[in-house]
Amino acid sequence: MPKIVDREEMQTRILDAAASCFMTQGFHVTKMDDVARAAQMAKGTLYLYFKGKDELMLALLRRYFGEIQTRIAQLPAPQTLEQFLHGVRLSMPTDGQGATSMFFDVLGPGFQDPRAVEVIGGFFDWLGDIYGDQFRALADRGEVRRDLDPGQAGRTVVAMLDGLTIHLALFNPDPQAFAARRDAAISILATGLGPASPTQPMKETP
Amino acid sequence: MPKIVDREEMQTRILDAAASCFMTQGFHVTKMDDVARAAQMAKGTLYLYFKGKDELMLALLRRYFGEIQTRIAQLPAPQTLEQFLHGVRLSMPTDGQGATSMFFDVLGPGFQDPRAVEVIGGFFDWLGDIYGDQFRALADRGEVRRDLDPGQAGRTVVAMLDGLTIHLALFNPDPQAFAARRDAAISILATGLGPASPTQPMKETP
DNA sequence: TCCTTTAATGACCGTCAAGTCATAATAAGC
DNA sequence: GCTTATTATGACTTGACGGTCATTAAAGGA
Numbered sequence: 001m002p003k004i005v006d007r008e009e010m011q012t013r014i015l016d017a018a019a020s021c022f023m024t025q026g027f028h029v030t031k032m033d034d035v036a037r038a039a040q041m042a043k044g045t046l047y048l049y050f051k052g053k054d055e056l057m058l059a060l061l062r063r064y065f066g067e068i069q070t071r072i073a074q075l076p077a078p079q080t081l082e083q084f085l086h087g088v089r090l091s092m093p094t095d096g097q098g099a100t101s102m103f104f105d106v107l108g109p110g111f112q113d114p115r116a117v118e119v120i121g122g123f124f125d126w127l128g129d130i131y132g133d134q135f136r137a138l139a140d141r142g143e144v145r146r147d148l149d150p151g152q153a154g155r156t157v158v159a160m161l162d163g164l165t166i167h168l169a170l171f172n173p174d175p176q177a178f179a180a181r182r183d184a185a186i187s188i189l190a191t192g193l194g195p196a197s198p199t200q201p202m203k204e205t206p
Numbered sequence: 207m208p209k210i211v212d213r214e215e216m217q218t219r220i221l222d223a224a225a226s227c228f229m230t231q232g233f234h235v236t237k238m239d240d241v242a243r244a245a246q247m248a249k250g251t252l253y254l255y256f257k258g259k260d261e262l263m264l265a266l267l268r269r270y271f272g273e274i275q276t277r278i279a280q281l282p283a284p285q286t287l288e289q290f291l292h293g294v295r296l297s298m299p300t301d302g303q304g305a306t307s308m309f310f311d312v313l314g315p316g317f318q319d320p321r322a323v324e325v326i327g328g329f330f331d332w333l334g335d336i337y338g339d340q341f342r343a344l345a346d347r348g349e350v351r352r353d354l355d356p357g358q359a360g361r362t363v364v365a366m367l368d369g370l371t372i373h374l375a376l377f378n379p380d381p382q383a384f385a386a387r388r389d390a391a392i393s394i395l396a397t398g399l400g401p402a403s404p405t406q407p408m409k410e411t412p
Numbered sequence: 413t414c415c416t417t418t419a420a421t422g423a424c425c426g427t428c429a430a431g432t433c434a435t436a437a438t439a440a441g442c
Numbered sequence: 443g444c445t446t447a448t449t450a451t452g453a454c455t456t457g458a459c460g461g462t463c464a465t466t467a468a469a470g471g472a
Contacts (some may be wrong), residue, residue, distance in 0.1 A: 002447035094230015121377035171327035192398035
């Protein structure tokens with residue numbers, strides 16, 4: 001008798017619209033009317049599928065990071081430091097901007113919503129742990145120095161790489177500059193800022 | 207005849223109050239009434255000294271980064287890589303939190319105010335240039351590898367270190383963890399993730 | 413003390429957007 | 443095609459906050 005709708009499909013449609021709005025304009029600037037228009041429905045309809053703007057954002061965050069997480073999780077474990085760094089290179093965003101601005105918006109207002117911090121922070125914790133595990137394995141193979149605590153090192157590298165992404169997204173959304181600095185960062189992660197060791201081909205006397 | 211007040215002193219008082227509010231609550235959450243109460247004056251009085259909330263924030267940003275900038279500028283140029291890293295260590299925040307949350311708030315909403323981005327981004331550009339100059343000089347002395355473009359490397363290092371600060375401030379405001387990761391980061395910047403070179407005392411075979 | 417000029421106040425206004433709900437539209441069964 | 447349960451709509455309500463301004467207070471000179 002009744003009219004029946006695929007609830008999940010509607011939620012997906014709304015989330016897609018919200019993602020588009022939030023990512024281009026930012027969370028706070030986006031009005032629920034904007035989302036409704038993007039999803040081609042009336043504002044009231046949104047509230048049949050999400051309790052409010054906050055819930056909408058949370059669902060979006062969970063979906064977004066969930067996808068990245070499953071994608072990263074099924075990558076093969078690197079066997080060498082070079083492989084690790086190659087993986088890092090591939091998994092860094094290429095476009096600048098993107099979702100970074102959205103996170104700024106969400107984390108911004110006094111960290112109002114601890115759930116958002118938990119989702120985002122949880123992801124970085126998780127990734128830091130992954131890197132930590134990989135460092136431990138690589139250290140056993142002599143591919144990575146053994147004097148660092150792998151767990152701390154994992155979190156540290158994650159934070160440093162994210163800093164790169166954030167700065168590029170916020171201050172210099174130029175793909176060329178991004179590529180150059182990503183490569184510089186990876187190179188620094190590999191061998192540090194100090195002069196090349198004698199085992200590598202590089203002159204030492206000026 | 208007239209009543210006369212020290213305009214600058216009032217502005218300082220207001221800026222101090224605003225800094226306190228913005229840093230603890232965030233920019234968007236803070237109401238002008240909050241700032242007024244913190245400065246012990248009525249809301250209307252604020253508008254005699256600052257055009258509006260945005261101007262207040264901008265003035266605060268300029269003051270904040272101006273102070274850091276002059277402090278860093280009068281530091282002596284490092285003569286060795288070790289000195290450079292020591293300076294980095296000293297110039298990193300020790301408390302976690304602090305101003306970072308405020309910047310998130312300001313940069314957040316769709317980067318609305320380009321002036322704020324300019325102030326903050328300008329600071330990091332400036333610091334990246336400083337580091338770049340130092341790298342150039344250190345490379346000449348054989349203290350730093352010569353295969354990196356100093357300018358890019360300076361910006362890159364600044365971004366990576368800021369990432370560390372951001373993550374600690376947002377996700378893990380624990381001073382102990384901060385110290386541990388700061389040290390890990392500095393160590394990685396020095397010699398990289400790879401195993402120690404033969405010139406340094408460290409076993410290579412497991 | 414009184415007058416004049418500048419500073420301080422806080423009730424008020426206008427705007428803006430999140431969220432609501434009475435009403436309309438839709439689809440499935442009979 | 444009629445009935446009914448469910449879904450969709452968008453005008454309206456509500457609350458909040460940045461900014462204003464008529465009014466009051468303060469300070470210095472005569």
